[in-house]
Amino acid sequence: MVEAKHGEARIAPDFLFSGPDAPEESDLYKCVHCGFCLQACPTYLETGLETESPRGRIALMKAVNEERIGMTDSVIRHWDLCIQCRACEVACPSGVPYGSLIEATMAQVERRRKPGALARFAENVSLNHVLPHQGRLKLLMSAAKAYQRSGAQSLVRKSGVLRRLAPSLADMEASMPRVSSTYFSAKGQTVEAEGEARARAAILSGCVMPLVNGPEMDAVVRVLARNGCEVVAPERQVCCGAIHSHVGYLDAARKMARRNIDVFSEAGVDAVVVASAGCGSRMKEYAHLLRDDPQYSEKARRFSDMVKDIHEFLVELPFVPPRAALDCRVTYQDSCHLANAQRITSAPRRILDSIPGMEFVELPNAGRCCGAGGTYTITEREFSLRVLNSKMDDFETTGADVLTTANPGCLMQLQYGIAERGLPAQVKYVTDLLDEAYRRERSG
Amino acid sequence: MTLDMNSIIPQLQAVVGAEYVIHKPEDLIVFEYDGSVDRALPTVVALPDSAEQVSECVKIAERSGLPIVARGAGTGLSGGAVAEHGGLVLAMTRMTRILEVDVENRVAIVEPGVVNLHLSEQVSKHGLYFAPDPSSQRACTIGGNVAENSGGPHCLAYGVTTNHVLGLEVVYADGGIEWVGGIHRESPGFDLRGIIIGSEGTLAIVTKIAVRLLRQPEAVKTLLAVFSELDDASAAVSGIIGAGIVPAAIEMMDELCISAAEAAVHAGYPEGAGAVLLVEVDGLAEAVEEEVAAVEEVCNLYDPLEIRTATDPVEREKLWSGRKGVLGALGRLAPNYLLVDGTVPRTRLVETLSRIKGISERTGYPIANLLHAGDGNLHPSVLFDERKPGDTEAALKIGGEILELCVEVGGVLSGEHGIGLEKQEYMPLMFTDADMDVMARLRPSFSTNNIFNPGKIFPTGASCSDIRQMAAAIQRAGPGAYV
Secondary structure, eight states: OOOOOTTTSOOOGGGSOOSSSSOOHHHHTTOOOOOTTGGGOHHHHHHOOGGGSHHHHHHHHHHHHTTSSOOOHHHHHHHHTOOOOOHHHHHOTTOOOHHHHHHHHHHHHHHHOOTTOHHHHHHHIIIIIITTOHHHHHHHHHHHHHHHHSSHHHHHHHHTHHHHHOHHHHHHHHTOOOOOSSOOOOSSOEEOOSSSOOEEEEEOOOSSHHHHSHHHHHHHHHHHHHTTEEEEOOTTOOOOSHHHHHHTOHHHHHHHHHHHHHHHHTTOOSEEEESOHHHHHHHHTHHHHTTTOTTTHHHHHHHHHHEEEHHHHHHHTTOOOOOSOOOOEEEEOOOHHHHTSSOOOHHHHHHHHHSTTOEEOOOTTTTSOOSOTTTHHHHTHHHHHHHHHHHHHHHHTTTOSEEEESOHHHHHHHHHHHHHHTOSOEEEEHHHHHHHHHHHHHHO | OOOOHHHHHHHHHHHHOGGGEEOOHHHHGGGSBOSSSOBOOOSEEEOOOSHHHHHHHHHHHHHHTOOEEEESSSOOSSSTTSOTTOOEEEEOTTOOOEEEEETTTTEEEEOTTSBHHHHHHHHGGGTEEOOOOOTTTTTOBHHHHHHHTOOOTTHHHHOOGGGGEEEEEEEOTTSOEEEEEOSSSOOSSOOHHHHHTTSTTSSOEEEEEEEEOEEOOSEEEEEEEEESOHHHHHHHHHHHHHTTOOOSEEEEEEHHHHHHHHHHHOOOOOTTOOEEEEEEEEESHHHHHHHHHHHHHHHHTTOOSEEEEEOSHHHHHHHHHHHHTHHHHGGGTOSEEEEOOOBOOGGGHHHHHHHHHHHHHHHOOOEEEEEEGGGTEEEEEEEEOTTSTTHHHHHHHHHHHHHHHHHHTTOBSOSSSOOTTTSGGGHHHHSOHHHHHHHHHHHHHHOTTOOBSTTSSSOOSTHHHHHHHHHHHHHHHOTTOOO
């Protein structure tokens, strides 16, 4: 039996928590290990293993904090396997802020990671040198579009050559989003409100979403305008930094946060509306991210208060219920960063309920993660697919022909799941359906 | 005996699969705790997927002289799943299948890892439910409920786990797989089922459970009464019982619990609330209305700040939400709590609570009280911080003092959480030498080498004789006297 008790076996400082981005002790010890989080955790539900549960992950953080163990590969593995869906936070009666604990832990892990692996290299390049620069990302996406539409993609997939040469690259290829026909660009444009203006809103364009969901972003703008909002898309805005925080690049996330705070604060708007749940949750928590930044902490707090999820914003307005009917059976998958991080579950359902003619069925375990989680689909592909599989089993029981959700990561993951099973269903944003109903209303 | 883990680990891996054997020192840390304050590192953990795999694991451990500790979700509050002497922890969290639901006979057969609430959710479409409802029912397993003979708010009217289990499939220490009891209400011979339930994993490992299901009541009404004083709430409980009313549940929380619960779930308790009573009545619709009116009448005698009732399931859930999450919510007040599970006669509630308050004032440790008040089951929770030197010891000492108090006023050591590690030293307060002797001799008739969950229930060490002396003093002094 080996137990590295404090003082017995010295743990190298590299393996311990250090610096400002360490999990807050006061938060760690709020966990009284009652176990209420277990049944909320997708990775625990898949494995039944305490090591893959929120309580277990916190116990490991406590053990590193107490210098009983170091951040070994095995310990890091359990944290890596966390999808960061934050369903445990909702289940926790003690109010443990798991999201900020795992975020700080991943920042610590980041220092320990071994460079070299292909996936690791790709992650670094894409997160730090591509995502923050919309121009570079667009260039890359255009190349991807050419690859997808020239027939090269189907050739590569059929031949299986990539799978044989570099399986991790093949995984990335398989989960590569389909680039949309048109892009959404934030060029400082203003879209006029229809009728009397009720509010002026800035829209977050984001990084991947405007390129893979360009038409869907246009729909969001149309829905806002239809409801009397003047919509601006400030030009110098950047990626929100959610994916960076997810894997521990907190300084990179802070840089982007500061830029966005400056840009949006100058836009003179009532609200910053965000159509992606992951980005919305990140931006609502800029205040926490920049809490130790004397120049930005106050600005960040004010900014975070202005951030509104699109569904939340529409319901608060309140939005105009569409008059035209849609003929479909629809269900809704809660996006984790909307339901768990922003605690918004009823607004998207109220929007769906408002559309005439549509039959809404509740998805069993709608609040359980689909396995997307930022780069999780790439870095933890096998596990991501296991979680997705349970989700697809639940979806099949609904008999719905449209599956709606509120976040681009979830949308792509669910589209992949549906395509894999060959189900006769479409995945859409809630706002897509609202937009469609409004457009039908107009056409007759 | 020296353990050859290099040989044991591969043997276990061959049975349950490599992914389901935990043996790295840093991984074992997550199996050192349950919901209580006790901690001990297991030597190795295996997650079997069937009775046959459990049997093989038991044989491997038996040959190696490794103690075996069964574990469910690890939500227990008495250290029952903590491997005090190391050994093999068998975590049952892969065995989560509901194998059979016989709607007509209202019986279900489940695996031990099935989460308590999941069973009720699964059978609700047939208008049935599983009655034992520990507050951790969203997370705890039915196997764990069997081990601890768990109760819950509704055991006031419906009884504890043993009243809802018809039969068990168990694995004995020699690896043999047998059924005790069955799916019928009566079975001839000794009631081995009854002996195993509540034995805290010391006699056998349960691999299947045949449970009784109850028909959902026609109507349910929940009443929430808020008082400014704890004494008034306690008196109201005595009043309700005294009036001959038997609600399905009577729960009580004190001021500290109220503030924690409010912060956690925003249950909407009024400002200045010193105690909250939750009373639930179920049955035929007409009877329910009458009984709730009677309960309300009694509560009104004790100066309530507010009385609310709800029949709608969502509203009822809201009234309950504060109570069901309160234990975990105590984490908002202090990093640790020691929950004491003593039970006292309902007529002594007021006195016991005021003496607990005295203990809190004297020692300076806050004690939050939540009670299954209807059956006198106290859950005073001593709040402390294990990181402060001496705090854990002080809390344990206070816990002991409260248990002595419970026994002294004519109560028992555990209402529903079991003895485990936490309360074993206090067993002689309740049981005579002859009682302890019978229990101690029963155990080897199941397993000669005490391979299952050693170090639980029965007191160990030198403090035993001190407690015996204390017990004798209490008995001499008679009930009601201070010691």
